[in-house]
Amino acid sequence: MLLIMKIFPAGKRMKLFCLFLGFYLLAPVVKAQMTAGLTGKPDTSFTNYSAFKSAKKKYPQIRLVEEQPSADVKEERNIVYFRTGGIELRLDAFYPAGGRKAGGIPAVLIIHGGGWRSGNRSQHIPLAQRLAATGVACFTADYRLSTVARYPAAVYDLKEAVRWIRKNSRKYHINPEKIAALGFSAGGELAAFLGVTNADKRFENPDGNKKVPAGVNAVVDIDGTLSFVHPESGEGDDTKSISAATYWFGYKKAEKPELWKDASPLTHAGKPSPPFLFINSSVDRMHAGRDDFRKILQSFNVYSEVQSFPDSPHTFCLFEPWFDPTLNYISSFLDKVFGMK
Template sequence: MIARCIGCFVATLLFLSISHAQTSFPRDTSFTLHATYVKEKKYRPYIRIAEVKADRSIAVDLDKIYLQRGSRKLAIDIFYPCPSKSRRSPGLLLIHGGGWRSGDKDQMHTLGRALAMRGYIAYAVEYRLSLEARYPAAVLDLKEAVRWAKTHADRYRLDTTKLASVGTSAGGQLAALLGMTNDSPLFQTESAGNAPTADIHAVIDIDGVLAFHHPESTEGKVAAEWLGGNYTEVPATWSEASPLTHVSSHSVPILFINSSIPRFHAGRDDMISLLQRHGIYTEVQEFDDTPHPFWFFDPWFDPMVEYIDQFLDRIW
């Protein structure tokens, strides 16, 4: 079974590399694990790309289509404990980074395997990036992925009362936005009346900003590309896309896992203060002397997974 899963995984990666070249929408492939490793190793020679070996206790489903918009298909990869008839598992929606412009769901596979081995169902999600579709397309896609996960709960033995969003960098901003907009009419999708809700129950924001226009933020061109203009041109959009704007009594517990680079914490302390007023649990874990994309690498990967597991154990 393991050999078959690994074979499917390799075949899928080959298929993706070919199909990406044939897609009709523009792609930015600049944010890759290899390029990031080469860059960061110059400054920290001791880092290693984190690896999680295949394990008999987990199963993998790759490239399941969760949404089709015209000819465009969006896919999701699922890493899950071998199904138990007597027990359902919490779910985690994994959202990759890349400045809302680049990156790929396969960058979340290592984390997906690690979390599945701890008993979670991990959904690594593809979503439309800024060269293809500007904000709020990515948000709408991700909310549809939440609905898909709930609709297929029986297949993977998902506990639909325990579903969290986990994101890195731009994915962290998106994960936080999901958790702050459970009750918002702004992001209702076409299937909203015929499917489970897109509500989630917790957020793990890994170095994703909470506010675009903020004294701590230095978001510029890349954010403007996604948001359809700079702050002076579309201030309302910059505010609307900021998770900090949407904090309310309907917000969910959130874990911040941060690098030592302050600009990736923009709005964090303000959000904590607002959430505490509503009695909503927050937690911060910050690594000293780390690069921004620390989640890819040892020595930070294992402690990060442990922080996620401990946080979810505390709130669930």
């Protein structure tokens, strides 16, 4: 403005000033990504036991499923699969003790829930142990949560976990063309997102192992949303407190609607998508967009199925009487798409 005052005669100064002010007032306000919630520390609010205490109030008959080691399953814990930003990401391996099988066995990457902010890889060890006993190699993996890094960091991490599994397929007698992503809640959304972005390099870590494919060949989504912007979705309501997805993206839905849409699995569903199994509770908002997602898959002749438990909590898969049927649904699906038997 001082430059305008010096260069231009008085008659033009007011016109230029008004023009400058108009541009300033009409320019969009660019919101900075919020730093709230980036504590750098794990959020321990969501655990299997806390979920059990909450669900037991309405479902007093439930039983928390515990770890169950077996002579039929080998276990390796605390393996570093990737290093990024000074962080070591780890996984645990569970695989059949019987040795090699002609053609190799399927593998499953198991992704925990917790609102992209809490939870940890140990929460699905009982599922990994029991599934491994059926002849599948299972891997429960860490990923960066929203206390440490925003979206799409978790996607980057889990694609590197897939690469690690594929790179180590010979060691665990895995068929590298039979790798599934399985997740619960936020982990279900992430598993679905991995599946529908198999061919999209935008969602791979630029510093990752590009020599090994990061795609998955099937997806099991246990009560994970398919869209953050679908009318059925409950994500993004910040009226009482900051929502889990808002923490993860670092922007409110109204501030970056295109980001929330692009981060939704529903946006990317299409011809390259792998087969899907949806296992759902009776809490409809937890699988928002599922039916529209399946319609897209069906239009491209991509197989999908839904198994639902009426009158069940969101955390059903952690407890009996739902754990065993969930395990059976997963095993049946993997057999159907991978020909396990």
